[in-house]
Amino acid sequence: MAACKDSASAIAVPEDEVSTPTPIPTPTSTPSSTPTPTPTPTPSNTLDSPVKQIQIEGLVVLKIIKHYQEEGQGNEVVQGVLLGLVVEDRLEITNCFPFPQHTEDDADFDEVQYQMEMMRSLRHVNIDHLHVGWYQSTYYGSFVSRALLDSQFSYQHAIEESVVLVYDPIKTAQGSLSLKAYRLTPKLMEICKEKDFTPEGLKKASIGFENMFEEVPIVIKNSHLINVLMWEMEQKSAVSDKQELLNLSSSNHLEKSLQLLMDRVDDMSQDIVKYNTFSRNVSKQQQQKHQYLQRRQQENTQRQTRGEPPLPEEDISKMFKPPQPPPRMDTLLIAGQINTYCQHIKEFTSQNLAKMFMAEALQGHNVLKKS
Amino acid sequence: MSVYGPVVKIHPVVLASIADSYERRNEGALRVIGTLLAIFRTAPLSFLNVFFDFSCFYFIFPPEVAVDMEFAKNMYELHKKVSPSEVIVGWYATGFDITEHSVLIHEYYSREAQNPIHLTVDTALQSGRMNIRAYVSAQMGVPSKTVGVMFSPLTVKYVYFDTERIGVDLLQRTRTSPSRSKGLTTDLEQVGSAAARIQDMLTTVLSYTEDVLSGKVTPDNTVGRFLMDLVNKVPKITAEDFESMLNSNINDLLMVTYLANLTRAQIALNEKLICL
Numbered sequence: 001m002a003a004c005k006d007s008a009s010a011i012a013v014p015e016d017e018v019s020t021p022t023p024i025p026t027p028t029s030t031p032s033s034t035p036t037p038t039p040t041p042t043p044s045n046t047l048d049s050p051v052k053q054i055q056i057e058g059l060v061v062l063k064i065i066k067h068y069q070e071e072g073q074g075n076e077v078v079q080g081v082l083l084g085l086v087v088e089d090r091l092e093i094t095n096c097f098p099f100p101q102h103t104e105d106d107a108d109f110d111e112v113q114y115q116m117e118m119m120r121s122l123r124h125v126n127i128d129h130l131h132v133g134w135y136q137s138t139y140y141g142s143f144v145s146r147a148l149l150d151s152q153f154s155y156q157h158a159i160e161e162s163v164v165l166v167y168d169p170i171k172t173a174q175g176s177l178s179l180k181a182y183r184l185t186p187k188l189m190e191i192c193k194e195k196d197f198t199p200e201g202l203k204k205a206s207i208g209f210e211n212m213f214e215e216v217p218i219v220i221k222n223s224h225l226i227n228v229l230m231w232e233m234e235q236k237s238a239v240s241d242k243q244e245l246l247n248l249s250s251s252n253h254l255e256k257s258l259q260l261l262m263d264r265v266d267d268m269s270q271d272i273v274k275y276n277t278f279s280r281n282v283s284k285q286q287q288q289k290h291q292y293l294q295r296r297q298q299e300n301t302q303r304q305t306r307g308e309p310p311l312p313e314e315d316i317s318k319m320f321k322p323p324q325p326p327p328r329m330d331t332l333l334i335a336g337q338i339n340t341y342c343q344h345i346k347e348f349t350s351q352n353l354a355k356m357f358m359a360e361a362l363q364g365h366n367v368l369k370k371s
Numbered sequence: 372m373s374v375y376g377p378v379v380k381i382h383p384v385v386l387a388s389i390a391d392s393y394e395r396r397n398e399g400a401l402r403v404i405g406t407l408l409a410i411f412r413t414a415p416l417s418f419l420n421v422f423f424d425f426s427c428f429y430f431i432f433p434p435e436v437a438v439d440m441e442f443a444k445n446m447y448e449l450h451k452k453v454s455p456s457e458v459i460v461g462w463y464a465t466g467f468d469i470t471e472h473s474v475l476i477h478e479y480y481s482r483e484a485q486n487p488i489h490l491t492v493d494t495a496l497q498s499g500r501m502n503i504r505a506y507v508s509a510q511m512g513v514p515s516k517t518v519g520v521m522f523s524p525l526t527v528k529y530v531y532f533d534t535e536r537i538g539v540d541l542l543q544r545t546r547t548s549p550s551r552s553k554g555l556t557t558d559l560e561q562v563g564s565a566a567a568r569i570q571d572m573l574t575t576v577l578s579y580t581e582d583v584l585s586g587k588v589t590p591d592n593t594v595g596r597f598l599m600d601l602v603n604k605v606p607k608i609t610a611e612d613f614e615s616m617l618n619s620n621i622n623d624l625l626m627v628t629y630l631a632n633l634t635r636a637q638i639a640l641n642e643k644l645i646c647l
Contacts, residue, residue, distance in 0.1 A: 058542040059391050062384040065538045070454055095391070100452040114452060121446050126395040172534045176561045177541045208642045222542060225390045225494060230543050232501045233383060233529060246565050250620075254627055265634060272641065328645075335638045342631035349624040349631075354562045356621055362605060363613050 051161045051216055052089040054181045058222045060096050061179065067098040068137045068169050077143075081115065082133040083122070086161050091216075093165075094128050096135065131155075133181075135165035140256055141344040144213075144337040146330070152184055153192045163216060171344075174247065181216040188212050209335035248359060250352045257348070261341045264334055271331045281323045379488060379505045380530040383539055385463075386492065386503065393465045393494040404464045404476065406443055407490060408450065408457040440479070461488030466495065474520055477508055489522060503527055576601075 060082070068078050084093040097118050099111070123129040133155060136143060143166050155162040163181045171178035184192070187207045222230070303309070389405070396403045447459060462480050464473060473489065480487040486507060493502040506522035531539060576598065582588040608616070 057391070059384075059387040061538050061542065062387050062535065065532070065534050066382065066384045067453075069532045069534060098453045114449060117445065118449055121442060121449065124442055125392060127392075169534055172537055175537065175565070177538055209638065220542065223390075223394060225394055226387060226542075228501050229386055229390050230539075232503070233386070233539070234543060246562075246569070250624070254623070258627065258630075261631075261634065268638065268641075275645065331645075335642060338634060338638055342635045345631045346628055349628045350559060351562050352624050353621065354559060356617060356624070358566060360617055363608070363617075 051086070051091045051163065051183065053091070054163060054216050054218045055090050055092045055221050056165075056179075056218055057092075057094050058220060058226055060093050061177070061220065063096055063098075064135055064137075064165070064167050064179075065169075065172070068167060071098070077139070078137045080135050081118075081131060082135055082163075082165065083119075083128050083130060084132045085128050085130055086132070091132060091161050091163060092221075093132060095122070097122070131162070132159065133162040133164060135167060137167050137169055140170060140260055141168060141340055142260055142337060144333055144340060146333060149184070149192070149333065152182070153189065156184055156189060157193075170253075174253070179218060181218055182213045183216060185211050185214050207332070209332055209339055212332065212336050246355060246358075248352075248355055250348070253348060254345070257341060257345050261338065261345070264338045264341065268331070268334045268338065271326075271334065274326050275328075275331070278323060278326050285322065378526050378528055379490075380528050381490075381503075382530060382532075383535060389463055389465065389492050390494060393492075402464055402466045404462060406447065406459055406480075407461045407463055407488065408447075409460045459484045459487075461490065463490040463492060465492050473522075477520070477522075481508070488525070490527075 064080070067080060071078050078098065080096050080098040082093050083095045083097070084091065086092070100114065119129045119131070134151065136148065148164065152162075152164050155164070163183050166180050166182060168178035168180075185207075188211075191207060385407070389403075392405060393403050450457065459480070461484060462476060464476075477487065477489055480489075489506045489508070491502070491504050491506070505525040505527050507525055508520050509523050510519075511521040512519040579588065579594070580598065583590045
């Protein structure tokens, strides 16, 4: 018991303090999207992480949906903590609680205390109080940000198996629940640990935007009692079945996605320009150094022939200060985010193409009848 | 004094939460009680959307009842930080009947909220089904002599947000699989399953029509009118117009796909170049 409490307190401090302040400052602009974690192309059984599958209870899903619906209108992200336990290679998430929005006026709001109190109270009613991850809502798929990375890193550092659940309410409203679980790859964990974000560092770790995050498959599991509840609700609820999934209008969604994509690409190109100037500077400097050395040598040989003492060797490095290499982490994040946008768009378009063909079939019948 | 009309609207989150806390109750505890929170939506207070709840502890060692009120207060405070607009409106208990203890607890809750609602959820499935009922207390008896409290029932309705309904749909599907679990499907599969559902519905309608035509079933005018509406709903567009609309839409989608692929290839290339 004591051990759990310690680990809980250890975790409570870093991630939430990191995560909550940073996303909020950009409520009106398009949320700063960082590279989106791309699911590794390998299937789940070759993941070498300790967690191969996530099992979520229906209750958690409903709670997350409700939290966003109530508190998350607008561009702000809603966040919360996931509770559960680890069983063999599965991470079971059995409950969650939401995290209050971090507003500017109550800066003395103690998030850590809130968490500790929550967990203590939940333990009272026999709810699993082990922190196993956190969830966040996203806007059109733009969730890969520095903040997310930092938070997930501190979580994963503290608890090996933690995940971040990303809930996309807009995609869900279009017809199918969009909930994805991500973890940082071990390589990325290494880099974050070293805090070495220079190009050489990244090259050494050979990390590309593709292997930043790994997606873990999710399975929803309900207890028997909840199943009974489901049957009961099916009987009683008179909600009509709206088939939003078959909605044909797509232009609005496409426009927004493309807009976000363009913004990211702009950022990316700026970043590339910076990197290019840096490398040009480096090579120019090399040249200058080389020339200087050569001149020095020539002079020295001349002097020797004349019998004068050679000029002292000056400290070259002090004369030619190497330019600062730009940090590559942001570029990586942007690249990943662009990747996620592209995937998102492709999923969307494939669905819509299918719907278009169905509509054609429906109309084709009509046309035949008329002619 | 606000009196709630006869309708209480509940969200599925509440029921799932109640069922979950029932499953997690302590050894020996036969019932679980908890607080109900809700948001008042519109001015006429006859509708109340019950949103959330948390359970507190309830020991039933008859005849004493000990309820952990401190805990309930704490949880409510914490919860208010997240959603400041939710207020206590009542309490719930698992189990079929209303006992004498309920009256006591109800009295406590009437201090917290005006005219609290009492919800019972029969998780022990005593009557073979999970009955969910709501009550409001009413005074009865002879005033100034013997006064009692009676629980009068309210109608319970379930409401969903759109996104909630989609979530519930997915959860419903776990009923049919033997391991009570269901993975999340990919996108084309989803379109496929939605189309399959529509196909099922159309088959039902078709079989009905055929039955009517062959005289097996007596025709019903209202159903017939619905069917006519249905058929007329398919928009009548001339073939050329439809072709052009379809083509332009498909072109848009294809172009966007192409651009997405191109962008992705570009950034992959950029990555390779940097790492040279």
